Each structure stands twice: as C-alpha cells, then as structure tokens.
Amino acid sequence: MRLLLLLPLVAASLSLTEGVMVCYFGSWAVYRQGLGKFDVEDIDPKICTHIIFGFAGLAHDSSIRVLDPWNELCDNYGKCAYDRFTALKQQNANLKAILAVGGWNEGSPKYSKMAADPVLRNRFITSSIELLKKHGFDGLDMDWEYPTQRGGSPDDYDNFVILMAELNQALHAEGMLLTAAVSAGKATIDPAYNVPELSKSLDLINVMTYDLHGAWDDYTHHQSGLYAHPLDEGDNASLNVDFAISYWIEKRARPGQIALGIPLYGRCWTLASQQETGYYAPAHQPGAAGDWTRSPGMLGYNEICYMQTTQEWTVVDDPAMNEPYTYYFPMNNIWCSYDHAASVAIKAEYAKSKGLAGTMVWSVETDDFRGLCHNRKYHLIKTMVEVFGGGSITEPPPLPTTTRDPNEPTTTTRAPPPPGVHCTQPGLNPDPLDCTHYYLCSLNTSGGYNEKEEVCPEGTLYNPQSYYCDWASSVCHLGEDVCPNDC
Known part of the structure; x- marks a missing residue:
C-alpha cells in the first residue's frame, strides 16, 4: 500500500520539473468560517514548488516581527503554524517554504526608514535569518508595498537596491532564497524599482499581475486581463498582464526569474443597471461580500464556482478577452471579473512562451481546495502546472482517514481564560x-x-x-x- 501511494506523488512531481508554481498562503484564512476555513494542513505540498507564508511584519526597531503569535508560534499553547508550514516539506523533498514579510497592511514608512539606515538594515537582516532558521524556512519573500509610495521616500529607489543586495548576500551564505512580490503597474514600477540592479539580487520576481481594476473604479473591468480591452485608452491601456510582463523584461528583468501572478479570486462590483452588464458598465459600489471571505468587492474562486453550481449565474466569455466575467442579479446586481480553468491555462501557456520561470498564485486558500466544483481539488493550480509543465497530474486514491473537520483543532490547546480588557479569545x-x-x-x-x-x-x-x-x-x-x- 505504501508503494502504491508513492506512485501518484512521482507522477505529480514530474510535471513540476519544467517550471515553478509559487503558492502564496494568506494565513488569516484559518479564521474563516465553514467551508471557507483553511489551515496549513489544507495546502497540497505536491503541486507547488514554492509555498510562501503571508505575512510577517516589521517592528518599530526594524527587526522582523511575528504578526499573529498565537497562530504562528508554539509559545503558550499557540498553534505552531510556522513549524507546521515548513513541515510540509516532509511530503515533497523539492518543496521550498518561504516566509513573506510586508503586505498591503504594513504600508511603507517603516520599511523606508529601515532601508535608509545601515544599522537598521543589519538588524532586520539578522533578525530575519534568525527567525527563518528557527522555524525551518528556506528563504525570505520581500513584499514591500511599495518603495517610494504610500508614505515612502524618493530615496527608497536606491535604498531598496542596497537592502536587497545585502539580503541576497546574507541569505545565500545560509543557503536560503530571496524572492520579492512586485507591482505590475507602470505608475508604481517606474519610481519604485531599479529593475536591472534588483534582478541581480533576486532568485524569483513574483509579479502581482492582478488587482489592475477593482471597486475603486466606477465601472466594470477585468482585474487581471491578459491583454487590453478594445475600449481601453490612456492609463487603462497599460493595465494588463502582457504590458506588465513585457515592461519588466524591457527594463531588464531576466524572463527566467519572473513568475507570472494569477489571481484565485474575483474583483466584484454592484451594477448600476441590469441593462448594462459588459465591460465599462457603470458600477459605483463594491459587490456584496461572500460568506467565506467576507470582504465586499471580492470573492474567492471557490465562492464563485460554488455559487455557480447552486444558482443561475450568467457567465460571459467576451470574445475580446481571454478571461470570463459573471453576474447575478438576485445577489444585489453583483458583477465579478475572475479567472477559470480555461483562462489560467492560456496564461500559463503565455508564461511558457515568454520564457518565464513559471506561475504564481494569490492565494492558495481560494482555489477550489475542497473540490466542491470540480472532479479534483485545486483545479486551477493543477491546470497551470499541467499546461506549463506539459505533463499530467495523477490524482492519488482517496484515503478515508484524511478527511478532517475544518473546525477540529490541529494542536494541543487549553480552555481560553476569561475575557480580558480587549481580548475575548486567542x-x-x-x-x-x-x-x-x-x-x-x-x-x-x-x-x-x-x-x-x-x-x-x-x-x-x-x-x-x-x-x-x-x-x-x-x-x-x-x-x-x-x-x-x-x-
């Protein structure tokens, strides 16, 4: 039986040898309810080459900071998420587990201050390596959003290069990787990144080719269109995947170190009228929140595809675009642009044709990870792997003992104490x-x-x-x- 179970793992690994599949994990998904709840053990370590834990942060003294100690550390009956995350490597000897620092919520000022001061840079680098080694990570992903922007300094353009060069030297001396999540928008790329110099320091450049449109626009559009829509003009003509990837390469990033970002979620609006339902339809409000992600203006792919199996959503494959959109009037006139299996296959083929390292997803917990919509779990990620690698992932036989109650605790716990001043639960x-x-x-x-x-x-x-x-x-x-x- 043990030999039989190893055969599907070998088959799955073969298709990964042709490129990278970078899987970001939003750790707060552990707090979601019902079928949307996602914990470390829900990650399939056989379909990713790199798994990235989001996020650590930056303390006021510029040392790296654990953002949710109860979930991420083992201290005081914590849930040990860091250690459980890196333990996934036991199921795939080639898997790299990386810790991301930053993210949208962290902003820029703290990072700008740290990058400008050699003493603070050293403190950040030293504390980061200590944390990575303590928990068995294989590297660091820098997700500063963004140098020179959102309260940053013009000097970030040069200081970011210095920081990454120093990180590169320190991490590589420990046999660790350095990757970065970077913007896809020209308006951010130009002031933020000295691309030729950054490329010298990075093992992977994860280009976030999504969130190009969203409810901050007062009209509908695709958040991750491969190419421009025929009606795009002005700045909108550059808000597409092909422009972003071509621009990074034009600015002298090496194609073989770029991972193409593909969203596993949709950006959603509330249509102003049921008579206008295409691109550039008036829409002045975000779409209603989903039951699992609970954030107006977005739905996980798992939410979209599951609702489409139980409700009569209209799905449109616009002939001018490679990606679908969908709408449903009973849900407050909601309209979502998203990616499905056919569109991620096209993007994976595009990445391969451009000579890129592979693909990247934000984020693993909103794929159809329970297999509620398809005949296999993680249908979108597996489709990307198969198209880019040219192989086929063989599904292992189901094991009845692997089914886990999403509300079952994964570590030893104790009863929570009475409520404190501001705390009612860990x-x-x-x-x-x-x-x-x-x-x-x-x-x-x-x-x-x-x-x-x-x-x-x-x-x-x-x-x-x-x-x-x-x-x-x-x-x-x-x-x-x-x-x-x-x-």
Whole structure:
C-alpha cells in the first residue's frame, strides 16, 4: 500500500520539473468560517514548488516581527503554524517554504526608514535569518508595498537596491532564497524599482499581475486581463498582464526569474443597471461580500464556482478577452471579473512562451481546495502546472482517514481564560467601538492574555468578519452595525 501511494506523488512531481508554481498562503484564512476555513494542513505540498507564508511584519526597531503569535508560534499553547508550514516539506523533498514579510497592511514608512539606515538594515537582516532558521524556512519573500509610495521616500529607489543586495548576500551564505512580490503597474514600477540592479539580487520576481481594476473604479473591468480591452485608452491601456510582463523584461528583468501572478479570486462590483452588464458598465459600489471571505468587492474562486453550481449565474466569455466575467442579479446586481480553468491555462501557456520561470498564485486558500466544483481539488493550480509543465497530474486514491473537520483543532490547546480588557479569545480581536485598530491576543503563563494593539493603515478599517484591515469603503458596506462609529 505504501508503494502504491508513492506512485501518484512521482507522477505529480514530474510535471513540476519544467517550471515553478509559487503558492502564496494568506494565513488569516484559518479564521474563516465553514467551508471557507483553511489551515496549513489544507495546502497540497505536491503541486507547488514554492509555498510562501503571508505575512510577517516589521517592528518599530526594524527587526522582523511575528504578526499573529498565537497562530504562528508554539509559545503558550499557540498553534505552531510556522513549524507546521515548513513541515510540509516532509511530503515533497523539492518543496521550498518561504516566509513573506510586508503586505498591503504594513504600508511603507517603516520599511523606508529601515532601508535608509545601515544599522537598521543589519538588524532586520539578522533578525530575519534568525527567525527563518528557527522555524525551518528556506528563504525570505520581500513584499514591500511599495518603495517610494504610500508614505515612502524618493530615496527608497536606491535604498531598496542596497537592502536587497545585502539580503541576497546574507541569505545565500545560509543557503536560503530571496524572492520579492512586485507591482505590475507602470505608475508604481517606474519610481519604485531599479529593475536591472534588483534582478541581480533576486532568485524569483513574483509579479502581482492582478488587482489592475477593482471597486475603486466606477465601472466594470477585468482585474487581471491578459491583454487590453478594445475600449481601453490612456492609463487603462497599460493595465494588463502582457504590458506588465513585457515592461519588466524591457527594463531588464531576466524572463527566467519572473513568475507570472494569477489571481484565485474575483474583483466584484454592484451594477448600476441590469441593462448594462459588459465591460465599462457603470458600477459605483463594491459587490456584496461572500460568506467565506467576507470582504465586499471580492470573492474567492471557490465562492464563485460554488455559487455557480447552486444558482443561475450568467457567465460571459467576451470574445475580446481571454478571461470570463459573471453576474447575478438576485445577489444585489453583483458583477465579478475572475479567472477559470480555461483562462489560467492560456496564461500559463503565455508564461511558457515568454520564457518565464513559471506561475504564481494569490492565494492558495481560494482555489477550489475542497473540490466542491470540480472532479479534483485545486483545479486551477493543477491546470497551470499541467499546461506549463506539459505533463499530467495523477490524482492519488482517496484515503478515508484524511478527511478532517475544518473546525477540529490541529494542536494541543487549553480552555481560553476569561475575557480580558480587549481580548475575548486567542488570535485577532476587534474593538467593537473602533475599527481603526484591533488587538493581537495570545495566552500567557499566568492564565490570562497578552494583548498588543495594531493600528490599521490610513484609508482602511479592521474588518471583523474577514480578519484584516480592508478598504474603509468596503468595511462600511458590510452594514451599519459593523463599524458604527467609523462609517
């Protein structure tokens, strides 16, 4: 039996030898409810070449910082997510487990300050390597969003190069990788990145070719179109995947170090009229939140495809584009641009034709990871792997003992203590009177809570239903009772 179970793993690995499949993991998905809940053990380590844990942050003294100690560390009955994440390598000897630092919520000022000071850079690098080694990570992914932008300094353009060169030297001396998530928008690329110099330091450049459009626009469009729509003009003519990848290459990034970002979620609007349902249709509000992701203006692919199996959504494959959109009037006139199996296959083939390293997804927990819509789990990721690698992933036989209750605890726990001043449970806790911040709560040895206040970046509010700082407008669309004093 053990030999038989190894055969599908070999078959799956063969198709990965042709390129990379970078799988980002949004760790807050562990707090989602019902079928949307996703924990470390839900990751399939056989279909990715690199798994990236999002996110660590930056402390005020410029050392790396664990953002959710209760979930990520083992201390005081924590859930040990870091260690469980890197333990997935035991199921795939070729898998690389990487820790991402940064993300949208972290903003730019702290990183700008750190990158400008050699003492602070050294503190960040030294503390990062210590954390990576302690938990068995294979490298660091720098997700500074973005140098020179969002409160950064013009000097970030040069200082980011210095930081990455120093990180490269330190990480490579330890046999570790250095990767980065970078913008796909020309308006950010030009001031933020010295592309030729950055390319010298990076093992992989993960280009975030998504979120090119969204509910911040007052019209519908595709958030990750491979090519421009015929009606695009002005800045919109450059907001597409092909332009972004071609521009990174034009600015002298090596194609073989670029991973093409593909979203496993949709960006959604509320249509102003049921008579206009195509591209550039008037839409002044975000689409309604889903039951699992709980964030207005977006739905996970798993949410979209599952609702399409139970409700009569209209799906349109516009002949001018390679990606679909879908709408459903009973759900408050919702309209979503997203990717399905056919469109991710086209993008994977595009990445291969351009000589890229492979593909990348944000993020693994919103693929159809339970197989609710398709005859196999992770249908989109597996489709990318098969197209880019030219092989076929053989599905292992189902094992009845592997079925896990999504609400079952994965580590030894203890009963939570009585509520503290701001903490009612371990993990992330909202302030019911103030959505501009939230609290990180972990158990302590005295039988109470350690609590730490976290302030949301300007323009965002803490979404108590999706467990992260979201656009203020999106949070306020959840209803008057969610943030009554901030909306």
